[in-house]
Amino acid sequence: MSPPVLDVVDLTTEFALRGGGAARAVDGVSFSLARGEIVGLVGESGSGKSVTGFSLMGLIDPPGRVAGGSVRLNGAELAGMDAEGLRARRGREIAMIFQDPVATLNPLLTVGAQMRMALAAHARTPRRAADDRCAAALARVGIPAARDRLAAYPHEFSGGMRQRVAIAIALLHAPSVVIADEPTTALDVSVQAQILVEMRALAAETGLSLIWISHDLAVVSGFASRILVMYAGRVVEQGPAEAVLRAPRHPYTRGLIDSLPAAAKPGEPLRQIPGGAPSLGALPPGCAFAPRCPRAAGACRAAPPVETREGARAWRCLFPLEAGA
Amino acid sequence: MLGFVIQRLIQAAAVMAVMSVIVFVGVYAVGNPVDIVIPPDATQDVREEAIRRLGLDLPLWRQYFLFVGGVLQGDFGRSFIYNEPVLSLIAGRAPATIELVLISVLCATVIGVSLGVYAGYRPHAPLARAIMALSVLGFSVPTFWVGLILILTFAVSLGWLPAGGRGETVLILGVRWSFPTLDGLAHIALPALNLALFKMAMMIRLARSGVREIMLTDTIRFARAAGISEATILRRHVLKLIAAPIITVFGLELGSTLAFAVVTETIFSWPGMGKLIIDSITLLDRPVMVAYLILTALLFVTINLLVDLAYAAIDPRVRSGEAR
Incomplete structure (x- = not known):
């Protein structure tokens, strides 16, 4: 097996709080990403999935900082790398796409100008050649008449097309890893499905590895080969998508699966996990999920559970669900 | 884009017409320049002659239309005090x-x-x-x-x-x-x-x-x-x-x-012009006041038009009329 494209060990990101101290938004996250692999990063709002993405990109703004851990991208250690080194890798080796394409593209610049700017960040290219490359990138993500569309402004595209433009910009330099932060959440369901299918084809075709961040387990389940479930900054369960969905070991994963509309019988009320996500500034000393967990016992409240590994799967729970349950 | 400019020009013309009326009536209300322009010891004949010469005997609406007629030909009238064309007076200070x-x-x-x-x-x-x-x-x-x-x-x-x-x-x-x-x-x-x-x-x-x-x-x-x-x-x-x-x-x-x-x-x-306008107010030099205020209004209307055009130049959404 070839070495992983991205290897993350014990990544920890903290945000300094006003009254001193720090909130851990990302706490000891470890995973690795093989070439061409699609990993789904799932969790509720505030579980730290986006912060994990930004930490990998080296884009955490003060008062936040990556407090510890190691991120190796194509063999190079990103932790502690200087700003210029990180910049030179962003967009070329690791890229990111965002949720809302209306907000990511600058409304005042043509699509061509924004693409050429992204191109110029890593490669000096004469104008004509640059236009050729940009048009090719647009065509690859399914934008018709790409060459003519370079002169168009973002508001002249539909939402789905705008997101394709953003994807084309992220893919310009053929990065080895793309972090996709809920890129289909703001789109129509049909467009969402199209983009998922196309991204999967691109990953298979070019060997691009994807980290697909989503709060929607249903989106990720049919798409990713592996799933990471995050809760309060920690990865509470990870493993092959199919196995995790069929037989979750962590009660939180079970809760997420049960609360999918497809899991409820028609006419029955949707099931939900009781309680709300904890505030990162005031996490309980033990397992962060314990206050909402039906299986929690006294030991759960003493110290955060360590990771249990079993083959390709791992979870952080003292009383995991049975493998066959 | 051309439609945008034409629409703005029509708006600007309307604003100028309204402003000219407001300025003219407002300045008329400030005071009667006759008392300042004509020496107090002038005879009744001299006084009436001066009033007629300055056009102050006419009803306000006729004075206004005479003024507008002049302005459209580039003539803002003569200063009561300096007896010079108002425009050249302002142009000298501008x-x-x-x-x-x-x-x-x-x-x-x-x-x-x-x-x-x-x-x-x-x-x-x-x-x-x-x-x-x-x-x-x-x-x-x-x-x-x-x-x-x-x-x-x-x-x-x-x-x-x-x-x-x-x-x-x-x-x-x-x-x-x-x-x-x-x-x-x-x-x-x-x-x-x-x-x-x-x-x-x-x-x-x-x-x-x-x-x-x-x-x-x-x-x-x-x-x-x-x-x-x-x-x-x-x-x-x-x-x-x-x-x-x-x-x-x-x-x-x-x-x-x-x-x-x-x-x-x-x-x-x-x-500069600041001194001119202050003097014209204290001396009730009506033509200077009116011309100055109208030119000021014109200045603002022009600047606003240019600002709008600058918006359109910067923001493609304004150009296409889809202001979001």
Whole structure:
């Protein structure tokens, strides 16, 4: 097996709080990403999935900082790398796409100008050649008449097309890893499905590895080969998508699966996990999920559970669900 | 785009028509110039002759239409006091004000926006805090006082710069300008600085809040994620995104300063239009007042039109009429 494209060990990101101290938004996250692999990063709002993405990109703004851990991208250690080194890798080796394409593209610049700017960040290219490359990138993500569309402004595209433009910009330099932060959440369901299918084809075709961040387990389940479930900054369960969905070991994963509309019988009320996500500034000393967990016992409240590994799967729970349950 | 311009021009014409009525009636209400223009010991015949000659015997609406008829032919009437065409009177004073105001507003914008962008980009740096303190000072200290302090410091105590007047001027296109000569520039420096301080403070705040807001948007995060350098992000993205409010304030400040630079012009004995309008008000020189106010209105309408065009040039959504 070839070495992983991205290897993350014990990544920890903290945000300094006003009254001193720090909130851990990302706490000891470890995973690795093989070439061409699609990993789904799932969790509720505030579980730290986006912060994990930004930490990998080296884009955490003060008062936040990556407090510890190691991120190796194509063999190079990103932790502690200087700003210029990180910049030179962003967009070329690791890229990111965002949720809302209306907000990511600058409304005042043509699509061509924004693409050429992204191109110029890593490669000096004469104008004509640059236009050729940009048009090719647009065509690859399914934008018709790409060459003519370079002169168009973002508001002249539909939402789905705008997101394709953003994807084309992220893919310009053929990065080895793309972090996709809920890129289909703001789109129509049909467009969402199209983009998922196309991204999967691109990953298979070019060997691009994807980290697909989503709060929607249903989106990720049919798409990713592996799933990471995050809760309060920690990865509470990870493993092959199919196995995790069929037989979750962590009660939180079970809760997420049960609360999918497809899991409820028609006419029955949707099931939900009781309680709300904890505030990162005031996490309980033990397992962060314990206050909402039906299986929690006294030991759960003493110290955060360590990771249990079993083959390709791992979870952080003292009383995991049975493998066959 | 052409439709946009035509629509704006029609609006501008309507505004000018309304303004001219308001100005004319307003100035009519201020007082009767006859008492000031005609010596008190004049006989009744002389008095009536003068009233007829000045056109003051006609009903207001006829005076108005006579005036409008003249204006449309480029004739704003003659000053009661100087007995000179009003337009040439104003044209003689305008260049002094124009060069002073342009220099001060341009400097205020360039310096203010630069400092504001820095303060917004590094909001916690000590220099940014110093810049913000400076802007509070610029806002809160009255202009006339700053003017006096500037004269006391740079003209009286240090003797570096002259305290008043235009200095050496050069004739360009039949008009006298101070800015091309070193001596002229030395004379402009203090009054321009005086006028610029408040505007600079405003530009600093405007640019800073704009930059702070924009730096947090996904547009900037996405640009960073693409590996675009900070300098390029500031130059290509941020400056463009903060431009709209800055252009608006630039236009408004340019207009209001051109029209009402009176205080600074008085303190620095700058022979601009401010002095002219103050004199014409005290002497009830109706044609000068009316012409000045109407030209001011025209100035604002023109500046607003240019600001709108600048918006359209910057923002493609305005151009296509899809303002979102």
